[in-house]
Amino acid sequence: MSFSFAARTDGISGSAIREILKLMVDPAIISFAGGNPSADSFPTEELAELSCSLLQSEGARILQYGTTEGWAPLRESICQVVKPRRMRVSPEEVLILTGSSQGIELFTKISINPGDVILCETPTFLGALQTFATYQAKVVGIPMEEDGMEMAALERAIAQYRPKFIYTIPTFQNPTGITMSPAKRQQLATLAAQTDTMVLEDDPYGSLRYAGEDLPSIYSLDPSGHVIHLLSFSKTVSPGLRVGAAIGKPDILRKMTVNKQGMDTHTSNLSQALIDAYIRQDRYFPHIAEIIPAYRDKLHTMLDGFVHFPQGTMHTTPQGGLFVWCELPGSLSATALMQTAVDHKVAYVPGTHFYPEGGHDHTFRLNFSMCSVEQIASGMRTLGQVFTQAQQK
């Protein structure tokens, strides 16, 4: 058979993600490689009861086709959920998504012609890089600083490349855990309006804050309508239900909606009704408050574990989210040492996968949400030994 794949997808193998998932299946491995929330954080019993009562009271609506825009009550509830992000939105500015990453796919599909430029933080979410590649975008990276992307570099890149949009994860970024400062958020919003450039603000982690105070979203700082904001219930309620949302100007959401029709017609009504009921019954914010202490303990345990690492190791100190980013000193390669770490039953993701151009082999990403505190302490000790021994060779 001589079937040839489309140019847009021909080079995309998705293998990095697959290899990572495979490592997580071996129960003997302490995996800092994933990005899953802790199963302990799921409100399982409450959702079981809700699913039964919702299907009994509204089964005919839930089991029928819904509108592509989303379950109407949930679109209302999301207007409440985004208030800590200082966002005042109406239901017509909300499109429900089958997970927030669907918003990356949709916005890329409606905006990118082959060769168009997307600016993004480097490093950044590898799933986004993969999606951008399937629409044949040219991706240009803007280096990360400790308070978010380097604004002078961003400004130069906008002038040079006239990008179709800027992709950013401003809060507890994947993979670095870095949060963009209020000043840079304001600068980015102003720059977007001044240069007439769209911003795709991806914020799936923002509600998982263990220290400091909620920051205004970039969306909230931009009265000009240049920002599409993405949020997710995957890290706060359940990823398995697949519910997220896009918030933005109705004319752009409408184009995303038309393209969502082909992708899945609409998001599972049962998932949407469950999330909506969970919010309406005032369980959502208390639930987040309840799950945060365990995540905070895990993060602190991980940060404490860096004492075992070679001198000169650098790492971020996130105030929330699921990830810590690390840079090994000298000539140590996290990419090359990955196999040694796995032989010692600890896994992480080499940082190179998060750069559009690869390289940066001294970097790696650690996740702390999926392991117990004991596993984190043990795994960090082991990793420290692996890197220290490699340095001594």
Add this chain to the structure above:
Amino acid sequence: MSFSFAARTDGISGSAIREILKLMVDPAIISFAGGNPSADSFPTEELAELSCSLLQSEGARILQYGTTEGWAPLRESICQVVKPRRMRVSPEEVLILTGSSQGIELFTKISINPGDVILCETPTFLGALQTFATYQAKVVGIPMEEDGMEMAALERAIAQYRPKFIYTIPTFQNPTGITMSPAKRQQLATLAAQTDTMVLEDDPYGSLRYAGEDLPSIYSLDPSGHVIHLLSFSKTVSPGLRVGAAIGKPDILRKMTVNKQGMDTHTSNLSQALIDAYIRQDRYFPHIAEIIPAYRDKLHTMLDGFVHFPQGTMHTTPQGGLFVWCELPGSLSATALMQTAVDHKVAYVPGTHFYPEGGHDHTFRLNFSMCSVEQIASGMRTLGQVFTQAQQK
């Protein structure tokens, strides 16, 4: 703001579908316009109980991220579901979808470069035409005959256009209700193998058969691996849960899987687990047997109603599915008369929307699943009067 949409989506408004949906919201309208299954057919109480017990027993797995390929037990169950279609498949040949139309999007995305040709039946499913347009495919129509697409025209078009694939809905086609004959299925399978052309066999309606016997799928007649088969649980269990599947060669499914990662990561686990449990508890086939008599009555009531239509009206006599296709005699335009029908509180879809090139204004599609038998009888009488009066003018 001067944001411009990508060329692939710029001309796509999705308005035909939107207008149809709007008509269905007015409760005073007898709508033959939709394509929804009857809410009476949903096993609401059983799904309510199952959802509760599944979340209680397997909540940690259901609420967590799953693999993009799908819930492993459901991939097994689907191997059982396709047996009436004479398909012997293994779980590695099954990719779970968020509704079968996601398979159209995925297969189009991985195979079509702008300008590539897709052959399809005319008329055909308008959602598919919309998806093909967003990937800038050139769509070439093959006329429908009473037993499926015209094979001589198909053979000529394959030679002339060297299409990337052939899209077909062989069983109870949307919009015509026509089923491709066994002989043509075999011819199509042979032609695909001989000319090395892929076939996307979309079969969401095949399980709703009210007369005659199950036919082998085109997939089952093609040992060469040129067919991707799509199936759906939307018409047999619930569309609101959004579960379908693609069946095909693992190397093609793998490419679809990588692209599904960006679209939704995976289909809702709760939806997948519900459908799986429903199949495993041997409720699926009995449920279909139970809902068929009501659909059969509705179909017969609709067919009886053509007695009110003008002499020379032609219509199909489907053996299953949800749709009947009609052609008005003489110079009557179903497109032009749509508004008059709506003024008389009956809605249908003008057939022109189902043709890639438009035209065919004397054709229209009727759906019989969403109305009661009484509504169908009344609506057909009204439609007959509208068309008869128009003819007499």
